[in-house]
Amino acid sequence: MKRIAASALAVALLAAGCTNEGGGGSGGTGGDVPGVTDTSIVVGTHMPLTGPAAAGYSKIAPATKAYFDYVNANGGVHGRKIEYKVKDDAYNPANTQTVVRELVLQDKVFAILNGLGTPTHTGVLDFLKTNRVPDLFVASGSRSWNQADKYPGTFGFNPDYTVEGKILATHVKETYAGKKTCFLGQDDDFGRDSLLGVKKILGTVAAEEKYVTSSPNVGPQIGAFKAAGCEVVILATIPPFTALSIGTAAKIAYKPQFVVSNVGADPTTVAKTLGDAAPLMEGLVAANYLPLNTDESNPWIQLFQKVNKEHNAGAEFDNNVVYGMSVGYLFVQALQSAGKDLTRDKIVEVVQKNGFQGPGLVPLRFSAQDHSGYGGEQLTKIEKGKAVYFGTPYTTDDGDGPVTPYTNQPVTPPQSGVPAA
Amino acid sequence: MTGVQTNEGGVTDVQTKQNAEPVPKQGVDLPRRRGWRPHPVIVVLAGALIVVGLTYVLPPFRNYQLATVGAYLCVTAGLTVLTGLNGQLSLGHGALMATGAYTLALTQNKFENLPLSFAAAIAVTTVAGAIIGLAAARLRGPYLAGLTLAVAIVVPSVASTFDETFNSDQGLSVMLNPPPEQFPMEQWQAWLCWSAALIVVLLLALLSRGRFGRDMRAVRDDETAAKLAGVNIARTQVLAFVASAACAGVAGALFAVLAQSVSPGAFPLTLSLFLLMAIVIGGLGSLFGALWGALLLVVLPALSQSVSEQAGSQRLEGNLALIVFGVVLVVVMLAAPGGLASIPSRISRMLRRNR
Numbered sequence: 054m055k056r057i058a059a060s061a062l063a064v065a066l067l068a069a070g071c072t073n074e075g076g077g078g079s080g081g082t083g084g085d086v087p088g089v090t091d092t093s094i095v096v097g098t099h100m101p102l103t104g105p106a107a108a109g110y111s112k113i114a115p116a117t118k119a120y121f122d123y124v125n126a127n128g129g130v131h132g133r134k135i136e137y138k139v140k141d142d143a144y145n146p147a148n149t150q151t152v153v154r155e156l157v158l159q160d161k162v163f164a165i166l167n168g169l170g171t172p173t174h175t176g177v178l179d180f181l182k183t184n185r186v187p188d189l190f191v192a193s194g195s196r197s198w199n200q201a202d203k204y205p206g207t208f209g210f211n212p213d214y215t216v217e218g219k220i221l222a223t224h225v226k227e228t229y230a231g232k233k234t235c236f237l238g239q240d241d242d243f244g245r246d247s248l249l250g251v252k253k254i255l256g257t258v259a260a261e262e263k264y265v266t267s268s269p270n271v272g273p274q275i276g277a278f279k280a281a282g283c284e285v286v287i288l289a290t291i292p293p294f295t296a297l298s299i300g301t302a303a304k305i306a307y308k309p310q311f312v313v314s315n316v317g318a319d320p321t322t323v324a325k326t327l328g329d330a331a332p333l334m335e336g337l338v339a340a341n342y343l344p345l346n347t348d349e350s351n352p353w354i355q356l357f358q359k360v361n362k363e364h365n366a367g368a369e370f371d372n373n374v375v376y377g378m379s380v381g382y383l384f385v386q387a388l389q390s391a392g393k394d395l396t397r398d399k400i401v402e403v404v405q406k407n408g409f410q411g412p413g414l415v416p417l418r419f420s421a422q423d424h425s426g427y428g429g430e431q432l433t434k435i436e437k438g439k440a441v442y443f444g445t446p447y448t449t450d451d452g453d454g455p456v457t458p459y460t461n462q463p464v465t466p467p468q469s470g471v472p473a474a
Numbered sequence: 475m476t477g478v479q480t481n482e483g484g485v486t487d488v489q490t491k492q493n494a495e496p497v498p499k500q501g502v503d504l505p506r507r508r509g510w511r512p513h514p515v516i517v518v519l520a521g522a523l524i525v526v527g528l529t530y531v532l533p534p535f536r537n538y539q540l541a542t543v544g545a546y547l548c549v550t551a552g553l554t555v556l557t558g559l560n561g562q563l564s565l566g567h568g569a570l571m572a573t574g575a576y577t578l579a580l581t582q583n584k585f586e587n588l589p590l591s592f593a594a595a596i597a598v599t600t601v602a603g604a605i606i607g608l609a610a611a612r613l614r615g616p617y618l619a620g621l622t623l624a625v626a627i628v629v630p631s632v633a634s635t636f637d638e639t640f641n642s643d644q645g646l647s648v649m650l651n652p653p654p655e656q657f658p659m660e661q662w663q664a665w666l667c668w669s670a671a672l673i674v675v676l677l678l679a680l681l682s683r684g685r686f687g688r689d690m691r692a693v694r695d696d697e698t699a700a701k702l703a704g705v706n707i708a709r710t711q712v713l714a715f716v717a718s719a720a721c722a723g724v725a726g727a728l729f730a731v732l733a734q735s736v737s738p739g740a741f742p743l744t745l746s747l748f749l750l751m752a753i754v755i756g757g758l759g760s761l762f763g764a765l766w767g768a769l770l771l772v773v774l775p776a777l778s779q780s781v782s783e784q785a786g787s788q789r790l791e792g793n794l795a796l797i798v799f800g801v802v803l804v805v806v807m808l809a810a811p812g813g814l815a816s817i818p819s820r821i822s823r824m825l826r827r828n829r
Contacts, residue, residue: 103793141779146645147740150733151542155776158535158660172644176735183652183659240637241644265643267630267738 086396088163094130094388094395096166097138097156099173104143105266109292109322109373110169113192114139116377117167117384119365120357124381126364127471130388131395138162142173149173150180157186164189164400167210167380171195171242178204187400189387190380190426194316195242196451199425206401208419209426210380212342214243214289214314215451218250220340220430221312223447223456225285226254229310235260235283237274237298239290246451247289247314253453259283264294271297279307286310290317296326299333313339315430320440321346321371331438339440340430342414343379346372347439352465353412360470379412382472386411389474410464411472414446425451429459514679518672525668529661537660538732539772544667545728546768548674550753551761552721555678557750558759559687560714561694562610566622567722568746570606572629574599574726575736579646580639586649588731592670595727596720603719604712611711626746630738645737648730667728674721675761681717682761690714744796751799755806757813766814774798 088095100114101107114137121135129135138160140152149168156162157180164187168174171193178197181188182204190210191198194217198209225234236251238244240263248261260281262274275298278286286302286309288295295317302309317323318339324331344351349358357378361370368374388395390403407419415429429448433440449456467473525544529537549567556562574595581591606625610618633640640646653662681687689710692700697707730736752771757763778794810817 145739145742146735146737147729147733150735151538154535154538154660158533158538172735172737172739175644175647176733179650179734180659240634240642265630265634265637267634267643 086163087161089133089395092133093136094133095136095138095160095162096164096384097140097153097160097162098166099140099142099149099152099156099168099177101144101169101173102139102141104145106144106170106291108326109319109371110192112368112371112373113167113169113377113380115365115368116361116374117381119363120360120378120381121385122364123360124385124471127469130385131393131474133388133395135385135388137166142170144170144173146173146176150176153177153180157181157184162186163395163397166190166384167192167377169193171197174198178207182206185397187397187404189400189404190383192376192380193243194246194426196246196425197242199423199451201422201424204424206397208404208424210383211316212415212427212430213425213451214246215250215253216428216449217314217340217430218247218252218287218289219254219449219456220250220432220447221287221314221338222251222254224338224432224444225287225312229285232284232310233259233282234285234287235262235278235281235309236287237262237264237271237278237290238288239263239294240265243291243314243316244289247287250451251287254456258287264290266291266294269293269297271301274298275301275307276305278302278309279305283309285312288313288317290314292317292319292322293326296323299323299337300327300330303330303333311337313337315340315342318433318440319372320435320438321369322373324438334435334438337435339433339435341372341433341440341442342427342430342446343372343375343412344414345433345440345442346370346375348441356466356470375412382411382466383409383417386472389472392474412463412466414463415448415459514676514683517679518676521675522668522672525664525672529664534658534660537658537664539776541660541663541667541728541732543768543772544664544671545725545732546749546752546771547671547725547765548728549722549725549749550756550764550767550771551671551675551678552718552725553749554753554756554759554761554764554767555682555690556714556718557753558763559682559694560690560711562711562715563615563619563750564610564622564715564718565619565743565746565750566606566625567718567749568741568743569622569625569629570599570603570719570722571726571729571745572736572738572741573602574723575730575741576633576640576646576726577723578727578730579648579736582730583646583649586651588650592724592727595730596723599723599726600716600720603716603723607712607715607719610715611708622746623743626743629741633738643738645735645739647735648733650731650734663732666731670724670728674724675764678717678721679761686710686713748799751803753813755803755813757815760813760815763813763815770799770802774802 098114102111118137121137125134138156142148142152167190169192174191175197188207190208192210194211194214196213198207236248236258238248244263260278260283262277264271288298288311295313344353348354357375358370361374386409387400387404391399404419405421407417409417413427414431415427418425418428429446431442431446432444433442445458447456448459549571553567556564577598578591578595581594610621613621634642653659689705692705693707693710701707752767753764755770756767775795778798782794
């Protein structure tokens with residue numbers, strides 16, 4: 054019986070090993086670049102499609118995929134169609150380990166694109182480096198992605214949270230001078246980096262509090278702000294906790310000015326959580342670096358809405374969709390610059406060379422030494438339930454550099470909607 | 475009744491299905507009446523050979539999965555001994571794994587010495603197991619389940635309350651030196667996990683074979699009778715819990731090494747429930763059942779993922795595994811109440827009856 058069990062185990066594992074082997078996009082044409090053939094490029098990502106972070110964020114990967122489908126329908130990139138493999142990690146680092154290994158070792162992807170989350174993605178940096186897999190445009194604002202010496206293949210996408218903290222704090226300093234300012238942040242790199250940026254500008258805050266996602270209650274924190282007499286509250290929170298903070302404050306009849314991080318301020322997502330209390334968001338200040346989903350006169354939004362209708366089954370068009378498609382656009386730009394003879398080294402090289410102009414309001418910072426994404430943001434305010442931009446975009450760095458206005462006009466998308474080579 | 479030919483002298487249990495003791499033919503056959511059982515050392519050596527062979531033929535990702543099976547085997551083996559042989563129901567083994575994982579991460583980041591970190595992980599989990607075990611020995615049935623359930627739930631709160639040490643929900647990353655050049659990472663991981671798993675299984679097999687195993691079974695079946703026979707009930711229960719906890723600690727440490735990170739999200743309540751489900755499906759109280767359970771914990775999620783990918787529904791991925799597990803549990807319990815491990819003996823018994 055034990056023999057049977059043991060041999061059955063062996064057979065099961067072997068069978069499992071064989072069955073899925075054929076499914077991977079094994080490079081056929083003699084080229085030894087994993088995931089690349091004459092007609093296709095396979096890239097993969099890990100995303101929270103289910104679990105605690107799925108609200109809102111689960112719409113990013115389908116949007117990116119929709120943009121790739123649009124490009125494929127228009128002839129692809131250098132004759133190659135892009136195949137995007139999306140794996141659900143449920144925002145659990147242990148799952149991320151498994152799915153990324155599957156993508157790299159089993160599906161033989163060319164690169165990992167836009168893997169989402171600080172705790173999840175941190176765990177696979179070493180693995181991707183050892184296997185020399187390009188790790189492009191990570192969907193998080195942690196400064197960990199900007200370690201060109203240690204992780205030469207990893208690049209960020211979002212402005213890092215310190216840059217954002219500095220820009221939000223500059224607005225607070227100029228507009229609400231002399232008012233008591235307080236800070237609520239997530240108890241991880243997100244909250245800590247953001248607070249670092251805020252303090253670089255304001256010196257100190259009147260009260261600082263933190264929360265963890267596993268405990269959905271910010272009553273004590275908001276209560277402490279009220280007791281301390283805070284008039285401005287800066288939030289480094291994910292969307293459900295933005296909603297929770299606003300709702301909790303309203304419950305105790307406390308009305309500070311909320312200034313919210315980009316990742317936690319998508320009006321569609323937050324309003325959905327608030328439900329009938331959505332009008333409480335009126336006047337909320339946040340920041341962004343991509344066109345806003347409601348700005349229908351913007352040519353980028355027109356393009357993305359068209360792609361969304363044709364290739365994303367008309368999914369609800371929020372800022373997550375805009376984000377996902379912007380990532381797709383940037384990746385196609387990088388593929389175009391890398392040229393016909395695509396290799397892993399080549400794509401890292403062209404990303405470092407930078408010079409990409411896309412939907413972003415500010416430039417990307419990529420260079421040989423700098424692997425962080427967008428270098429700034431513009432402030433938004435919610436008016437009549439819609440976010441609108443005001444002022445000018447600002448850029449800065451994650452150190453002690455000044456916060457400076459950025460005056461270059463944004464570019465418009467090409468007629469075809471596909472970046473040229 | 476006597477129509478069966480006993481040419482080899484081994485097949486005498488024509489009708490032992492309800493533990494009806496067959497009359498030993500000549501007394502000499504007594505040890506053989508449950509069929510031929512090789513010594514655990516032989517089984518483990520055979521297992522080691524198979525695993526080493528597999529690591530050379532399997533592609534890297536399958537090796538990684540094989541390593542994960544090994545890591546799961548440590549905890550399922552410990553849990554099946556506790557629940558199946560000693561009758562203590564634990565819903566908190568995920569938390570014990572977390573204890574092992576965090577200890578390994580903290581020790582490893584401080585001293586960068588893997589053997590030392592493993593020793594620390596086992597030691598700390600053993601102590602944690604002793605504390606929970608002492609409380610658990612006073613509780614029965616649902617109350618015991620409730621206590622261990624509380625332990626499983628408390629992990630994220632501990633991590634966020636002492637965030638200076640445990641870094642809250644984000645968790646810690648584990649500093650690891652790469653394996654020697656000539657071995658691929660995944661192969662090395664498989665060897666590491668399976669060495670640990672086979673040692674754990676061997677120790678548990680030896681433990682449950684001997685006097686302590688008899689004590690555990692006696693306590694499970696009838697505490698009063700066991701007491702009358704001179705078995706120290708509380709001591710047996712606490713020791714069983716400690717042994718099982720140490721195994722969970724090893725598993726947790728292995729997962730920390732595999733994932734190169736630890737965070738509360740990796741040890742949710744569902745993990746503890748999945749572990750329990752796995753050993754029930756595999757066959758409660760059987761170490762081979764634990765192996766089947768560990769295999770299912772790796773294969774079923776992967777399988778349901780590829781199914782949902784083919785079905786084209788991204789949202790299904792994370793949830794389908796739960797459904798599949800539930801269905802498998804129901805089917806196995808209907809078809810083979812003793813679990814997967816009992817199927818071969820059921821089949822052979824059926825064949826013999828029909829002969």
